[in-house]
Amino acid sequence: xxxxxxxxxxxxxxxxxxxxxxxxxxxxxxxxxxxxxxxxxxxxxxxxxxxxxxxxxxxxxxxxxxxxxxxxxxxxxxxxxxxxxxxxxxxxxxxxxxxxxxxxxxxxxxxxxxxxxxxxxxxxxxxxxxxxxxxxxxxxxxxxxxxxxxxxxxxxxxxxxxxxxxxxxxxxxxxxxxxxxxxxxxxxxxxxxxxxxxxxxxxxxxxxxxxxxxxxxxxxxxxxxxxxxxxxxxxxxxxxxxxxxxxxxxxxxxxxx
Amino acid sequence: xxxxxxxxxxxxxxxxxxxxxxxxxxxxxxxxxxxxxxxxxxxxxxxxxxxxxxxxxxxxxxxxxxxxxxxxxxxxxxxxxxxxxxxxxxxxxxxxxxxxxxxxxxxxxxxxxxxxxxxxxxxxxxxxxxxxxxxxxxxxxxxxxxxxxxxxxxxxxxxxxxxxxxxxxxxxxxxxxxxxxxxxxxxxxxxxxxxxxxxxxxxxxxxxxxxxxxxxxxxxxxxxxxxxxxxxxxxxxxxxx
Numbered sequence: 062x063x064x065x066x067x068x069x070x071x072x073x074x075x076x077x078x079x080x081x082x083x084x085x086x087x088x089x090x091x092x093x094x095x096x097x098x099x100x101x102x103x104x105x106x107x108x109x110x111x112x113x114x115x116x117x118x119x120x121x122x123x124x125x126x127x128x129x130x131x132x133x134x135x136x137x138x139x140x141x142x143x144x145x146x147x148x149x150x151x152x153x154x155x156x157x158x159x160x161x162x163x164x165x166x167x168x169x170x171x172x173x174x175x176x177x178x179x180x181x182x183x184x185x186x187x188x189x190x191x192x193x194x195x196x197x198x199x200x201x202x203x204x205x206x207x208x209x210x211x212x213x214x215x216x217x218x219x220x221x222x223x224x225x226x227x228x229x230x231x232x233x234x235x236x237x238x239x240x241x242x243x244x245x246x247x248x249x250x251x252x253x254x255x256x257x258x259x260x261x262x263x264x265x266x267x268x269x270x271x272x273x274x275x276x277x278x279x280x281x282x283x284x285x286x287x288x289x290x291x292x293x294x295x296x297x298x299x300x301x302x303x304x305x306x307x308x309x310x311x312x313x314x315x316x317x318x
Numbered sequence: 319x320x321x322x323x324x325x326x327x328x329x330x331x332x333x334x335x336x337x338x339x340x341x342x343x344x345x346x347x348x349x350x351x352x353x354x355x356x357x358x359x360x361x362x363x364x365x366x367x368x369x370x371x372x373x374x375x376x377x378x379x380x381x382x383x384x385x386x387x388x389x390x391x392x393x394x395x396x397x398x399x400x401x402x403x404x405x406x407x408x409x410x411x412x413x414x415x416x417x418x419x420x421x422x423x424x425x426x427x428x429x430x431x432x433x434x435x436x437x438x439x440x441x442x443x444x445x446x447x448x449x450x451x452x453x454x455x456x457x458x459x460x461x462x463x464x465x466x467x468x469x470x471x472x473x474x475x476x477x478x479x480x481x482x483x484x485x486x487x488x489x490x491x492x493x494x495x496x497x498x499x500x501x502x503x504x505x506x507x508x509x510x511x512x513x514x515x516x517x518x519x520x521x522x523x524x525x526x527x528x529x530x531x532x533x534x535x536x537x538x539x540x541x542x543x544x545x546x547x548x549x550x551x552x553x554x555x556x557x558x559x
Contacts, residue, residue, distance in 0.1 A: 067416045071402075078404040147400030150461065153366055154417035155390040313329065313369055 064156045068164025072138050073171055082133035090130055090176040093122020094183035101191035115192055116199075119184050120206075120276045121250035123177070124269065127211040128218035129243035130176025131169045135222035138165045139306075140235035149316060158310040162227075162303055166219050173215035181207045202276065209288040210272040213295035217268055217302075218246075224302035227309045249273065265291040268298050319343055320469055320502055325364055325374035334360040336524035338374070342502045342517070344468070347495050349515035350504040353552060357524040358504035359396070362473050365502075366394050378469055390418065393467035395458055395475060403447035407438055410446060411460045418465035432460040436490065452483030459490070470494060472503035476510060488514055508545050518544075522552040 076082060097115050142148040151161065185203070188196040196203070225242055229235035246269050253260060253273045260267075264274040265287040272295075275288060309315065325338040335357045342348035352358045363369045365376050367385025378388045401410055411432055415425050433439045436456040441449070446457055455475065463470060472491075476484045491514060495501055505511060511518055512532070519529040528535050528551050532544050539547035541558035550558050 064417060067413070071405075071413050074409075075402055075404050145400055145403075146397045147402060149368070149396050150400045150414075150458065151417075152368055153389060153392075153394045153396065153462075154414060155386045155419065156417055157386065316363065316368060 065160045065164035065167060068156070068161060069167035069171070072134065072165055072168030076134045076137065076168070076172065079133070079137070082137070085133055086130055086172065086176050087179060090126045090180040091183050093119055093126065093180065094187045096122070097191065098187050101187070115188065116195065116276065117254045119187070120273060121247060121254070123180050123184060123211060124214070124246040124250045124272055125243055126180040127173060127177045127214040127272075128246040128269070129173075129222065129239065130180070130215065131172035131219060132222050132226075132239045132243065134172045135165075135169045135219065135226045136229075136232050136235040136239060138168065139223055139226040140229040141232045143229075143315070144231045152316075159303075159307045162223065162306045162310060166216075166223055166299075166303055166306075169219035169223060170216050173219050174212065177207070177211050177215055181211070202278070205285070205288050206272070206276045209292040210275045213292040214246075214268065214272055217295050217299045220299035220302040220306070224306040224309070227306045245269070253277070266294050268295040271295070319377075319379070320348075320365060320471075320500055321377045322361070322365060323375055325361065325376070326372045327360055327364055327369060328372055333524055335364065335371075338521065338524070338526050340519045340526055340529050342500055344500045345495060345498045346516040347491060347501045347503070347514050348517040348519060349511045350502065350519045350521055351506065351508070351511055351548065352504070352521035353506060356506075356521045356552075358506075358521055359473055360524075361521065362394070362396060362471050362502075362504055365471060366392060366396070390465075391467060392469050392471055393462040393465065394471040395462040396471070396473040397458070399454065399458075401446045401449075401454055401457055404445060406443050406445055407449070407453075407457045407460070408433065408442045410457050411464050414461035415464040420465050428464050428466070429460075432464050435493075436460050437486065450483075451478050452480060452486070455479055455483060455487065459487070463494075468498070469500045470502070472501070474505055474507075475503060476505070476507065508548065512544060520548060520551055527551045 097118050101115065142151065185196065221242060222239055225238050226235040229238055249269045250273045253270065257277055260270055260274045265271045271291040275291065278284070320342040323339045325335050327335040338357065338361050350358050350361065360369065364371050365378065367388050376388065379391045383391065405413070408429055412425060412429050415428055420428055433442045436459060438453070438456050438460065441453060446454065449457065459475070475487060479487065491501055515532070517529065517531055518535055520527050520535065528538050530538070536542065536544060536547045539550040539558060541547040541550055546558050
């Protein structure tokens with residue numbers, strides 16, 4: 062576990078110096094709020110009554126930001142590690158493959174949390190500008206959605222991105238695969254915007270579906286118990302891809318360039 | 319001491335290592351000599367515990383140990399290109415020191431010592447992105463030996479290096495050998511073996527075909543030079559007079 066933190070610390074320090082990747086993540090995090098801000102400023106803005114449209118748009122971008130806010134870090138720390146041939150030197154240390162995966166996951170999650178923080182700050186700012194009444198009425202729900210919905214989703218997204226990226230031999234290959242993966246929360250989110258009744262009563266045991274449903278609920282008080290279960294289920298769901306990534310990293314062919 | 323016995327490793331239908339046994343002693347430089355694809359790198363990967371052997375065993379140090387413990391006892395340089403370009407030379411070396419379990423109170427001194435030994439002090443705080451091949455190799459070697467291992471493994475360490483860098487590396491290896499370190503390195507360059515090795519293990523098609531000091535190898539093949547002996551032992555059509 063200690064070695065996982067050594068790896069995580071190195072990855073964070075390393076990627077904080079990757080200006081292009083940081084800008085790319087920031088751009089992705091701010092894209093949704095920027096689009097909604099432009100819509101709110103346009104002649105076709107829906108006005109206060111249609112402010113729920115803003116929320117629907119913002120949440121889809123927020124889901125993508127949480128799930129895929131740190132794909133550059135996931136790519137570079139796995140497929141990039143193979144491509145620049147630094148994986149073998151890393152594996153030559155007395156570190157288990159699971160400690161390596163855990164360390165990289167901590168780092169990717171940290172960057173994804175940063176992306177969510179940026180996205181959430183911009184989202185609140187846009188709502189304060191475009192729909193202050195809605196923001197005031199649903200402040201508790203939005204806060205819970207960010208803390209119990211989006212934050213745990215970063216852990217699942219980081220794990221899924223790492224698993225896919227570790228299967229790839231180059232960052233180019235990983236880039237293509239992870240862009241497809243980023244569509245998963247977008248498609249689910251959009252589907253639920255148009256078919257909200259599909260989720261059923263057990264929405265809180267389905268990651269991504271649960272996050273999108275949580276913010277769309279119209280109840281006056283937010284369901285805390287269901288939100289906590291959703292957070293736990295989302296975190297537990299991250300274990301599967303992490304185990305998968307560890308297995309891939311333990312295969313003999315991982316050593317070939 | 320590093321000892322391997324009856325190592326076998328296949329990747330699907332391809333037998334990379336068929337039968338490899340040898341011993342590398344402390345305070346000596348042992349060279350694994352073989353053509354490209356002879357099984358040298360696979361043998362080193364098996365010794366490091368990166369790969370699991372299909373058969374046979376590896377011992378690093380006085381007793382049997384797990385692959386993790388083996389890696390703690392080893393300093394291995396299997397590829398000197400794989401550095402972290404956004405980190406400085408010092409950070410690259412310190413990172414591996416931490417992974418090797420060097421205590422925080424000792425780490426700074428160990429890193430300084432390695433930087434001085436490898437003549438890297440003046441570039442220690444530069445990011446390695448712009449480093450020459452020679453400087454990159456030194457940083458990679460520094461990472462491998464920052465925990466002062468008693469056993470060092472190197473895979474074709476002089477590949478792509480200029481003459482001064484090769485000379486510098488040889489000096490470093492000789493000093494380590496003289497301080498009692500067991501050094502095992504693979505190469506396909508005969509000059510390398512002549513200049514450095516106390517013992518030679520010749521591998522051909524995944525098997526050890528000869529081992530001993532250079533005179534032993536020549537005697538075994540009935541040849542006057544190591545080059546002729548190597549060819550005679552690995553390509554049976556070559557016959558020495």
